[in-house]
Amino acid sequence: MIEVGGIGFSVQVTPATALECRIGDEVRLTTTLIVREDSLTLFGFPSAEELHVFELLVGVTGVGPKSALGVLGVLTPQQIAGAVGDDDDAVFRKVSGIGPKTAKLIVLSLAGKLAVTAAAPTPRSAPARSVAATVQAALIGLGWTDRVASETVEETLADLGEREPASVAAVLRLALARLGPAQHVSLPQAANQGRPE
DSSP, X not given: OEEETTEEEOEEOOHHHHHHOOTTOOOOOEEEEEEETTEEEEEEESSHHHHHHHHHHHTSTTOOHHHHHHHHHHSOHHHHHHHHHTTOOHHHHTSTTOOXXXXXXXXHHHTTTSOOOOOOOOGGGOOHXXXXXXXXXXXXXXXXXXXXXXXXXXXXXXXXXXSSOOOHHHHHHHHHHHHOSSOOOOHHHHXXXXXXX
């Protein structure tokens, strides 16, 4: 929830963005409003580049707003542009809800629409220990004990090995999948609930 001029707006964001927000802090997001027959949903991003990639992804047949947000929760815009430029749909198949056909469609649909830029270091490529600490804090905020959170993060990082970058979003997603549906709280809400007002 983001308060703008005294009005609260519910904004869907990636797990990494949610973890960077704190109650009472000012935050600036570039947003887009997705209009459906039965809903109006705001999606927010820390940069115009992420918003641009999100809008391109939503334009792909079979990719809805939640799936597009899921892709950006796992991959940076640079990684997406690189995968599209290399005609590599394997990276998209790692995203929950993206099947082989949709992954191939993403690569075909985005070809020529994204500039391949050098993957500059981002908060998502933080050192493994910093990632582990961030994810562990998030799990504790979601209601798991310190011991369970610590063990789960260590096991998740061990499973990842060198197969993919140990980003906060990727590790958190896999850790939550490992723990199972023990808690039914959406991540943006949960990220706020674990902190005192």
